[in-house]
Amino acid sequence: MKTRVFAAIAALLAVLVSVLAFIQPAHAAAGFTVSGGQLIDANGNPFVMRGVSHAHAWYPTQTGSFASIKALGANTVRVVLSSGARWTQNTASDVSNVISTCKQNRLICVLEVHDTTGYGEEGAAITLDQAVSYWISIQSALAGQERYVILNIGNEPFGNNASVSATWPTATRNAITRLRDAGFDHTIMVDAPHWGQDWQFIMRDNAQSVFNSDPDRNTVFSVHMYGVYDTAAEITDYLGRFRSANLPIVVGEFGHNHSDGNPDEDTIMSYTQANGIGYIGWSWSGNGGGVEYLDMVTNFNAASLTSWGQRIFNGANGIRQTSREASVYSGNPTTPPTTRPPTTPPTTPPTTRPPTTPPTTPPVTTPPAGTRTCTATYAVTGQWQGGFQADVRVTAGSTPISGWTVNWTFGNGQTLSQSWNATVSSSGSAVTARNVAYNGSLAAGAGTSFGFIGTWNGTNGVPTLRCTAS
Known part of the structure; x- marks a missing residue:
């Protein structure tokens, strides 16, 4: 009798071992996930984004920028793509090359469709649903890249039109559902309405329901911090509410200055560092339309850092000081933060922010005679x-x-x-x-x-x- 019992136990253990042997390789091949409000990489280690945006859609030949961005310490690059609705479409083969270049330079690749920028206020902008159609059309380039790629559905998908931006929760939930139904297993990043700044707190107040709508529970929220976030109280309150709710948040764009006000970049960078929150600065080079001061380097030359570039790469709580390479490349885990922020009452932010525009060629002007000051x-x-x-x-x-x-x-x-x-x-x-x-x-x-x-x-x-x- 004992012999038969021991044989049965041995057989059961053999089955369990074979099951575990099957499960663990599958886990090792998985991509990014979200757990406890943190982004976790495929090796099971917390990953905190420290990166910059690069306008690949407008400057497709500047692929050397990826190596330069990495050399300055970044662990992430957010890549501007176009669906073809407003700018030249980035094809599946081009996106495959972008991902390959990111991997060669040991960068995590956040891919975003820029054509959605300011929908409801910008007449040429497309919907999130149209952005999803683009992602599905290039799915062949993204399949199997879940360890290295995060899918930012659409940049700043709603402007300040109140009736249109109010549809952000439904439109975002529907976009996530379509992507999952199409077989996308990537971590999905969703931008806030109101040109990304969420000054009416639509994303903040609906984040839990949007997160719950993802069957994979693998969605990260992205707020863009420009003139609306010009005080420490606004920054710490907004980000702190996500942390208190154990919802994943990143500062998907920010600058040192903007036409709608002067963002408090020092607090953005110090608070995110203290609380294990990712940030991605805007942007590497090539800005136009009056926001040229947001270039981090001049003419894509990494040896010519602007004051903004010096600040974000080399300043306190900057990229060089705080970035840690993703362990899918290095094998080194990062340390999750333990500090949780205080909550302070929100202040009322301004109600407008012009969009970040694609580059234009600024005119060369010859100063006329007169009093120059x-x-x-x-x-x-x-x-x-x-x-x-x-x-x-x-x-x-x-x-x-x-x-x-x-x-x-x-x-x-x-x-x-x-x-x-x-x-x-x-x-x-x-x-x-x-x-x-x-x-x-x-x-x-x-x-x-x-x-x-x-x-x-x-x-x-x-x-x-x-x-x-x-």
Whole structure:
């Protein structure tokens, strides 16, 4: 009797071992998942995005940018694609090449369709349902890439039209359902309405129902932070509510400045770092339509970082300091955060934000004769024991200028050690900064920035600046 019992137990154990042997390879081949409000990679390790957007749809020949983005420390690149509705379509073969390039450079690839931008307010924009049709049409390029690719259904899929943006929950749920029914097993990222900024909290207040509508429970929410998020309270409250609800949130776009206001990028970067939240800055290079100041590098040249590029890559809580390569490439796990944010009452944000537009070629202007003036403002963008980073914004007056010089005198013994986007010299405490070849000519009211790294001891006061135009 005992022999038969032991034989039965042995047979059962053999079956269990064979089942586990079958399950574990399947798990190893899975893609990203969501657990406890965190994004988990295919090796079972938490993954926190630290990356930038790259406008591949508008600059398809700039594939060398992927290597440059990786070299500066990013672990993620968000790639602009077009369905063909507004710009030249990115074909399945092109998307396959993009994914291959991401993998060669050990980057996680967030793919987004840009044609949805501002639907309901932007006449040429397409619906989320139309974006899903595009994804289905190129599914061959995405199948089997779940370990390396996150699917951002559509960029900023609704503008500020109240009656249209109110349909965001239903449209988003339907889009997720269509993708799952079509066989997509990728982590899905969904952008907020209101040009991505969710100032009426439609995404925030409906996030749980949208997440629950995904049969895979594998959806990540993305908010874009520009002028609506110009205070620390707005940033910490919005992101904190997602963390408290154990819902996955990333800052899918943000900048250091915008036409609708000045986002608090320092809080965005420090809060996301403290709370294990991903961020993706906008954008690598090639911006047009009046938002050229959001370029991180000049003319796709990684050796020519702008002040925004210096800030996001090299500043406090920046990409170099905080990025960790996905363990599907490195095998190294990241450490999940334990801190949870406080909640503070939301403030009422502004109600408009113009879209981020595709690039245009800015005209070359020759300044007419007349009184040429400029102003300059100084801001400390990062500070640590004995060192700091500062940004100076130069703005032309009512007449175009062809060059500028900014002078100031440090009052507390500060010194300069490194600068960018200007030729900077000092004599004792007196500092002179002059434009470089590419940022001296400014149209009336237009501006440019330069930055520097310095040292301080005791006090780091803000000096008075004097700007002279030519």
